[in-house]
Structures are given as C-alpha cells and as structure tokens.
Amino acid sequence: MNELRIGVFVCKCGSNIAGFIDVPAVAEYAKGLPGVVFARHNLYSCSESGTQTIKDSIREHNLNRVVVAACTPRTHEPVFRAACEDEGLNQFLFEFVNIREHCSWVHMQERELATQKAKELVRMGVARVALLEPGEMTEVEVIPSALVIGGGISGITAATALGSMGLKVILAEREKELGGMLNDLYKLYPTGEDAREFLDKRIKTLKKFKNVEILTSSEIKDIEGYIGNYNVIIKEGKKEKDYKVGTIILATGALTYKPKKVSKGKSLFNYDGKNVITQIQLENRLIKGLKEKKVVMIQCAGSRVPERIYCSRICCMTAIKNGMLLKKANKDAEVTILYRDLQTYGTDYEDELREAKKAGVKFIRYSKEKPPSVDKKKKFVSVHHELLGRNIEIPFDLVVLSTPLIAHSDVKKLSQKLKVPVDEHGFFLEAHVKLRPLEFATDGVFICGCAHWPADITESISQALGATSKAAIPLLNLKVTVEPIISYVDEEKCTGCGICEENCPYAAITKDPETKKAKVTEVICKGCGICASNCPEQAIDIKHYKDEQFSAQLKAAFEEVKT
Amino acid sequence: MSRFQYPTNTRTIRVLCTGQVDPTYLLKAFKHGADGVMVIGCRLGECHYITGNLHARWKVDLTKRMIEKIGMSTERLEMRFISSAEGTKYIEAVKEFTDKVKSLGPTPIKSKEKGEKIKRAIDSLISTASGYRIRAVVAKIQKMMEEGNVYNEKIPQEEIEKIIEDTVNTEFVRQSILLCLRENTSSCVKLSEKINVSPDIVLSHLSHLRKNNLIDVDRVEERVPLYKVL
Ligand SMILES: Cc1cc2nc3c(=O)[nH]c(=O)nc-3n(C[C@H](O)[C@H](O)[C@H](O)COP(=O)(O)OP(=O)(O)OC[C@H]3O[C@@H](n4cnc5c(N)ncnc54)[C@H](O)[C@@H]3O)c2cc1C
Ligand code: SF4
Ligand code: SF4
Ligand code: FES
Numbered sequence: 001m002n003e004l005r006i007g008v009f010v011c012k013c014g015s016n017i018a019g020f021i022d023v024p025a026v027a028e029y030a031k032g033l034p035g036v037v038f039a040r041h042n043l044y045s046c047s048e049s050g051t052q053t054i055k056d057s058i059r060e061h062n063l064n065r066v067v068v069a070a071c072t073p074r075t076h077e078p079v080f081r082a083a084c085e086d087e088g089l090n091q092f093l094f095e096f097v098n099i100r101e102h103c104s105w106v107h108m109q110e111r112e113l114a115t116q117k118a119k120e121l122v123r124m125g126v127a128r129v130a131l132l133e134p135g136e137m138t139e140v141e142v143i144p145s146a147l148v149i150g151g152g153i154s155g156i157t158a159a160t161a162l163g164s165m166g167l168k169v170i171l172a173e174r175e176k177e178l179g180g181m182l183n184d185l186y187k188l189y190p191t192g193e194d195a196r197e198f199l200d201k202r203i204k205t206l207k208k209f210k211n212v213e214i215l216t217s218s219e220i221k222d223i224e225g226y227i228g229n230y231n232v233i234i235k236e237g238k239k240e241k242d243y244k245v246g247t248i249i250l251a252t253g254a255l256t257y258k259p260k261k262v263s264k265g266k267s268l269f270n271y272d273g274k275n276v277i278t279q280i281q282l283e284n285r286l287i288k289g290l291k292e293k294k295v296v297m298i299q300c301a302g303s304r305v306p307e308r309i310y311c312s313r314i315c316c317m318t319a320i321k322n323g324m325l326l327k328k329a330n331k332d333a334e335v336t337i338l339y340r341d342l343q344t345y346g347t348d349y350e351d352e353l354r355e356a357k358k359a360g361v362k363f364i365r366y367s368k369e370k371p372p373s374v375d376k377k378k379k380f381v382s383v384h385h386e387l388l389g390r391n392i393e394i395p396f397d398l399v400v401l402s403t404p405l406i407a408h409s410d411v412k413k414l415s416q417k418l419k420v421p422v423d424e425h426g427f428f429l430e431a432h433v434k435l436r437p438l439e440f441a442t443d444g445v446f447i448c449g450c451a452h453w454p455a456d457i458t459e460s461i462s463q464a465l466g467a468t469s470k471a472a473i474p475l476l477n478l479k480v481t482v483e484p485i486i487s488y489v490d491e492e493k494c495t496g497c498g499i500c501e502e503n504c505p506y507a508a509i510t511k512d513p514e515t516k517k518a519k520v521t522e523v524i525c526k527g528c529g530i531c532a533s534n535c536p537e538q539a540i541d542i543k544h545y546k547d548e549q550f551s552a553q554l555k556a557a558f559e560e561v562k563t
Numbered sequence: 564m565s566r567f568q569y570p571t572n573t574r575t576i577r578v579l580c581t582g583q584v585d586p587t588y589l590l591k592a593f594k595h596g597a598d599g600v601m602v603i604g605c606r607l608g609e610c611h612y613i614t615g616n617l618h619a620r621w622k623v624d625l626t627k628r629m630i631e632k633i634g635m636s637t638e639r640l641e642m643r644f645i646s647s648a649e650g651t652k653y654i655e656a657v658k659e660f661t662d663k664v665k666s667l668g669p670t671p672i673k674s675k676e677k678g679e680k681i682k683r684a685i686d687s688l689i690s691t692a693s694g695y696r697i698r699a700v701v702a703k704i705q706k707m708m709e710e711g712n713v714y715n716e717k718i719p720q721e722e723i724e725k726i727i728e729d730t731v732n733t734e735f736v737r738q739s740i741l742l743c744l745r746e747n748t749s750s751c752v753k754l755s756e757k758i759n760v761s762p763d764i765v766l767s768h769l770s771h772l773r774k775n776n777l778i779d780v781d782r783v784e785e786r787v788p789l790y791k792v793l
Contacts, residue, residue, distance in 0.1 A: 102575055105566045113571040120574065421609050429609055433648045441611035485579065499702045505613035528612035529583020533622060534705075536698035545579060550588055557574045558595035 004035035007063040011045035011070035020104040058087040069097040090134035097125035127556035135484040142228035143246040152180025154449025155251035157464035163209030186286040189321040227444025247471040254450035257403040276399040292397035299339040303404035312404030323361040405454040486525040493539035500531035582615025586692040599664035633684040690738040
C-alpha cells in the first residue's frame with residue numbers, strides 16, 4: 001500500500017466548538033498521530049473558503065486520507081466528501097469526527113476534559129481512516145412508476161400529485177370504495193365542509209389522470225425487490241396482477257378504537273353502540289339527522305391509558321366540531337364535553353374552541369384517577385367536578401366516546417412484506433422524526449397520513465405531498481445511487497453453512513448454486529451487519545464498517561495519551 | 564439539538580445497527596481497557612433494520628456470560644433500547660451507566676497484580692467468541708427460538724441457556740489451553756495451574772484437541788508428556 005498521508009482538519013464551527021474546546025491544541029495534537037502529515041484548524045470548515053482550504057491542502061500535501069473533526073455527518077458529510085472527490089480523492093477515504101454534538105455541546109462546562117476528549121475522538125478517527133478503503137457508489141436504474149397503498153385522503157392526495165407529474169401510478173385500496181375514514185364523516189373541521197363533497201371532488205380530480213390505475217377491493221399479495229425495482233403482486237377481486245414499480249408510498253391509515261361489547265360484564269363507559277357510541281358512529285348518525293338532545297361526550301376514552309399511552313390528536317377537535325354542529329342544528333341541545341386535557345393547537349383550532357364555548361357547549365374536566373361513569377338505567381353520567389370538589393350528575397340521551405385512532409390489526413403483515421418497522425402501537429416508524437421524516441431505513445418506501453400516527457386531514461395532506469416529492473425524486477431521475485456500505489463474503493472462509501441467509505432480514509444473501517458459497521445481492525443489502533455478526537466463520541465483513549476498522553478505533557479509544 | 568450535558572469520559576463508536584455488534588468487539592473494548600461498555604440500540608421491536616437489536620441482545624448476553632467466567636462484573640456491560648428521538652433517555656442512560664461503572668471501580672485489567680492475567684483470559688475469550696462453535700450455537704439458537712415461536716413449541720429458556728453455558732465453558736478452556744501452548748510447551752498439571760481448571764478436565768480437553776490435530780505431544784520429560792500446538 002502507498003504511504004499513508006493523512007490530513008486532519010479541526011473545525012471551530014465559529015464558537016460552537018471553539019467556545020468550549022481548545023481547537024488549535026487539538027489540531028496540534030493531531031500532527032503527532034501516526035500517518036498524519038498535515039493538520040490545521042478552520043473557523044468554518046464547511047464554508048466556501050473552508051472547503052477550499054481542504055482542497056488546497058489535499059493537493060499541496062498530496063493527502064490520501066482526510067479527517068474532518070467538526071459537526072455532524074448527518075448534514076455535512078456530503079460537503080466534505082465532495083471536496084475530496086473534487087481533488088481526485090475517493091470519498092470513502094474521508095472520515096468525519098463529530099466533536100460538536102459528541103463533545104463541545106455536551107461538555108460545555110469542562111473545557112480541559114472536553115479538549116482531551118476531542119483529541120481522543122480525533123485519534124480514533126485517524127486510526128479508522130488509515131484503514132478505510134476506496135468505494136464506488138452503485139447506480140441503479142429506476143422504473144418510473146409508483147405504488148400507493150391505501151386510498152384514503154392521504155393515498156388519494158399522493159396518487160394525484162404523482163399523477164400530475166406524469167408518472168405511472170398504481171393506487172391499491174382494499175375496500176370497495178376509495179376514501180377511507182372520510183366515508184363515515186359528516187362535516188369537517190376547521191372548514192365546515194361536507195366530507196362527502198370534499199372527498200368526491202378529490203376523487204374526481206384523481207380519476208382525470210389516465211396514468212393513475214385505481215384498484216379497489218385489492219390486496220397486496222407480495223412485494224419483493226428494492227428501490228427502483230419492486231415486483232408487486234396485487235390481488236384484485238379474484239384476479240392476480242403483477243406490477244413493477246420504483247417506489248412505494250404507504251397510506252394505509254388507521255381505524256377508530258371500538259370498545260369491546262360485553263353482554264353482562266363491563267365495557268368501557270358501558271359502550272353498547274346504541275346509547276353509548278363512538279364519535280365515528282355519531283358522525284354517521286349526524287349524516288342521517290340526530291334526534292337526541294342531551295349529549296355527553298367523554299374524551300380520551302381508551303387513550304392516554306396504560307394500554308394506549310398516546311394522544312390520538314384528532315379527538316378534541318372532533319368533539320368540539322360535533323358539539324357545535326349539534327348546537328347549531330338545535331338551540332335547545334345540551335352538549336357537555338368531559339375532558340382530561342384539551343388539545344386545540346394552532347390559531348384556527350383554538351378559535352373553534354372559543355366559538356364552541358360561546359355557543360354554549362359545556363366543558364368539564366375530569367382526572368384519570370376519577371373517571372366519569374355512565375348509568376344507563378338512570379340515564380346520567382356521573383363525574384367528579386374538580387372545581388366544585390364533588391360528584392355531579394349529567395342527564396343524557398346519548399353518550400359519545402372519543403376513542404382513539406388505532407393501527408389496523410393486520411399491519412404486521414404489510415410491515416413484514418415491505419421490511420419496514422412499526423412501533424409498539426402498530427404505527428409505521430419513520431427513520432428519524434426530525435432528520436428523515438416520512439422515510440424508512442429501507443430506501444424507496446415512504447409513509448404518510450394516519451398509518452404513521454393519528455393526524456387530521458390537513459396534516460395527512462401535507463405528509464402525503466411530502467412523501468410524494470420524496471418518492472418522485474428517484475422516479476424522475478430514472479436512477480439512484482446506492483452507497484457501497486454492504487456486506488461481502490470472503491469465499492475462502494465461507495463454508496456455505498447458510499446461517500447468514502437465514503438471518504438476513506432483507507433476504508439479500510443466497511447460496512450460489514455453483515460455488516455453494518454465500519452471495520450478496522448488493523442493491524438489496526442494507527449493510528445492517530447481522531450476517532457478519534452471525535457468521536460462524538467470520539467470513540463476512542461490511543464495507544466501510546469492517547472488523548479491522550472497528551478494532552483500530554477501539555484500540556485507539558483506550559490508548560494512554562501523551563499530551 | 565438539546566445540548567444536554569453528560570460525563571466526558573465516554574467514547575462513542577458508531578455502528579449502522581446494533582445487529583453488527585459482535586461479541587469480539589465488546590471483548591476487545593474490555594481488553595483495551597474500557598471500564599464499561601454500553602450497547603445502545605433502537606427500542607425493542609423498532610429496529611430500523613427489523614431484527615438487529617434482537618440479535619445484539621443475544622450477543623450482549625453471551626458476552627456477559629463470558630466476562631463473568633473471568634471474574635469481571637457483568638454490570639460492566641449493558642444494553643439499552645432507546646429510540647433516536649429520545650435524547651434525554653440517552654443522556655440518563657449514559658449518566659446512570661457511568662455512575663454504576665464508577666462505583667465498580669477501574670477495570671481489573673488495570674490492576675497491578677491481576678491485570679496481565681485478565682488480559683490473557685480476555686484473549687482466550689476473544690478466540691472463543693471467534694470460534695465456529697460458539698458462533699454457530701448463538702446464531703442457530705436465535706433461529707430455534709423464533710421457529711419455536713412459530714410452531715408454538717417454545718424451547719425452554721433454561722435449556723437454551725444451558726447449551727450456551729456449556730459451549731462457552733468448553734470453548735473457553737480449550738482456547739485458554741491453546742493460548743498457553745502457543746507460548747510454551749506445557750504439561751497437563753502446569754496448564755491446570757495456569758488456567759485454574761482441574762487437571763482431569765484439562766486432560767479431557769487435551770485429548771480432544773489432540774484428536775482434532777490442533778496439538779500434539781512434543782516430548783516426555785520425567786514421564787510427564789509436554790504438549791505443543793500444531
Ligand atoms: C370521528 C372522526 C372525525 C374526524 N373528523 C375530522 C375532521 O373534521 N377534520 C379533519 O381534518 N380530520 C378529521 N378526522 C381525521 C381524518 O379522518 C383522517 O385525518 C383521515 O381519514 C386520514 O386519512 P388517511 O388516508 O391517512 O387514512 P384512512 O382514511 O384511514 O384511509 C386509509 C385507507 O387505506 C386502506 N387500507 C388499509 N390497509 C390497507 C391495505 N393493507 N391494503 C390496501 N388498502 C389498505 C383503508 O381501507 C383506507 O381506505 C376525523 C377522524 C375521525 C375518526
Ligand atoms: S454464515 Fe458465513 S460461512 Fe455460513 S454461508 Fe454465510 S458467509 Fe458462508
Ligand atoms: S448486511 Fe448482511 S444481513 Fe444485513 S442486509 Fe446485508 S446481507 Fe443482509
Ligand atoms: S437500527 Fe437496529 S438497533 Fe437501531
């Protein structure tokens with residue numbers, strides 16, 4: 001191998017790093033590390049002049065490895081990798097050391113110790129960079145069509161947006177009709193629009209696009225492949241059809257929780273589906289016209305409890321909306337909303353709450369410890385009034401439970417087919433709430449709407465548009481580049497035992513029928529490393545995260561320091 | 564970013580997913596002088612690569628068993644399941660763990676009397692963790708557990724633990740013997756003293772290793788056979 005010529009650039013990040021760490025001392029220290037031929041500090045390494053300095057130094061000092069100790073690779077790795085490539089240095093010979101999030105920002109009161117730690121982090125980075133190997137991005141061709149699973153408002157929005165870009169779209173809905181939960185709703189907050197009209201308008205627009213194929217009564221039978229090249233089998237009624245798509249948007253929505261009806265025992269707030277119903281059942285009755293005058297609504301019915309700790313977000317506004325509608329339809333109606341906390345976020349929603357109070361909807365707070373009880377014989381709801389400090393009884397004709405949105409019971413099946421995770425409640429889990437929203441670790445699959453978390457229509461539409469633009473990028477580029485962080489098998493060591501194949505969550509490894517050795521399908525492999533840690537022969541390594549690279553880093557982490 | 568403060572004496576090593584965490588990495592960290600090692604993965608069932616943290620849990624478990632063998636506190640190794648959005652939980656976990664490790668004192672590796680011995684023992688553990696047998700057992704057992712679940716025939720936890728325990732015991736002794744013999748030819752009794760295992764057990768392993776052509780008798784001195792590695 002060529003002689004190592006490592007360059008280290010330590011960034012001040014203005015005062016973000018330099019304010020808490022002696023940056024010049026770290027750069028000075030780096031000069032003494034094995035293989036380092038050049039080290040300096042910069043004010044802002046990511047600035048135009050900062051990257052120029054890096055480029056100039058690569059040229060002048062003939063560097064063949066670069067370490068930047070700065071902020072987070074999440075945002076800045078591409079910048080420095082590009083600078084390396086500009087100077088003909090392979091981007092995988094670059095290592096990012098995070099001395100901001102991992103050091104200066106988290107040890108603001110300990111300048112000396114933080115400086116010490118920064119030196120050690122740089123030392124670990126230098127040890128690792130010395131062993132890095134050049135890699136090439138793989139380019140994959142993309143089939144310019146998308147599959148949208150679920151035809152609620154989220155799926156309709158996504159399919160329409162993709163359709164308007166001229167892309168081929170398959171929209172698969174398992175019910176007979178498009179529309180999802182909106183089919184059961186009456187009027188919509190915050191606009192007061194009629195749900196049916198709102199939905200019909202959007203379905204009509206969608207149907208104008210000839211490039212959108214709408215499949216109803218359709219189930220996803222099988223999905224295999226990877227970003228750019230998915231093979232999907234969809235069962236429409238009795239027919240099975242094959243499709244090839246490049247990206248997939250998940251818009252399978254949610255259900256409302258329906259308390260179990262128990263004949264003699266107890267059900268939640270004595271739910272019976274007749275006099276004690278859920279909000280969605282109320283919406284259905286409102287469509288037909290409601291006779292009952294005295295209505296008591298109970299919020300957080302089955303949510304923010306140990307089995308379902310989350311807030312379903314839409315129920316407060318739904319109760320306020322329906323309370324108002326009842327009052328508007330009949331001045332003599334008596335509407336009481338029993339709540340634990342009211343979530344009416346944003347200006348519009350808070351306005352609705354004020355309106356409802358003005359219109360005479362009564363709000364009474366209850367605590368989790370003293371929940372209301374529904375007496376169906378005497379026809380009153382009894383609740384501990386926190387301000388009065390005693391129980392009060394509210395007569396009713398109808399009790400409405402604001403039950404939460406819950407995930408479909410068969411969500412696991414879909415998550416397994418697509419190899420994307422769901423959280424403990426069955427909602428799909430995006431790669432990172434802030435850094436990679438609407439995406440999964442699996443490239444090419446995106447999420448929007450209530451499948452992701454309880455959301456109202458406004459939010460579902462925004463998410464659907466967000467997911468659409470993410471899903472459309474590869475479809476319009478007709479290609480994607482995939483990082484070569486994937487596993488590879490040392491055929492000399494491999495005995496063909498098949499353990500890796502059994503354990504790969506993506507089915508990226510198969511046994512080569514000829515050599516009888518494990519073989520990795522590179523574009524499918526995600527580089528998770530499960531095969532490597534399980535291979536009994538230690539025949540597998542992950543490119544860019546190799547065993548020896550970890551070992552070097554570990555060793556460097558604990559060396560006695562000479563400062 | 565919330566910029567929560569935490570102790571400076573921690574170093575992070577990034578893996579794409581805890582699924583790649585190999586017992587050998589954890590053992591190497593101890594060998595190089597870590598006072599404690601923490602593996603942090605996503606919440607159980609929420610691994611972004613689906614099954615990664617389930618695999619890691621087994622590996623951490625195995626490594627705990629191993630360090631216990633050589634008299635290191637298992638509390639020096641810990642796995643936590645925290646989502647990438649739970650910054651405060653991460654900080655708390657790191658703080659708690661550093662406090663715990665502090666109370667355990669510095670790693671025995673750094674002790675003047677025992678240090679070298681423990682280091683050698685860790686080397687034997689690393690060889691054990693690199694060996695076919697233990698790796699295959701751990702990989703297969705995961706599958707057995709899963710498939711057991713599919714057919715609803717759960718293999719009792721104790722049985723599984725026993726298989727792992729036995730394999731670790733056997734392999735650890737064998738690797739320790741090999742390590743000693745790599746340095747010097749030695750007799751059964753001497754080996755037994757060096758690795759703290761009774762002579763009859765050492766003898767049975769010696770004969771196994773000999774059968775597998777890993778060692779042989781070098782010479783016989785005063786009627787005592789001395790072994791060497793092949
Ligand atoms: C009582 C109630 C009142 C509400 N009132 C309002 C309101 O006034 N204003 C407002 O903004 N929001 C309101 N909402 C929220 C609104 O209903 C949701 O935001 C919206 O329905 C979310 O749309 P979606 O497409 O994400 O999900 P959904 O509407 O649930 O649609 C998902 C679709 O996917 C289909 N699907 C599921 N699984 C599969 C599968 N495996 N294969 C194929 N298809 C599948 C389903 O059949 C369904 O058609 C209310 C909700 C409720 C429960
Ligand atoms: S687990 Fe290792 S030895 Fe077994 S088939 Fe896979 S690569 Fe080969
Ligand atoms: S790293 Fe291994 S286990 Fe993970 S996806 Fe690639 S081949 Fe499969
Ligand atoms: S991605 Fe697997 S543990 Fe986090």
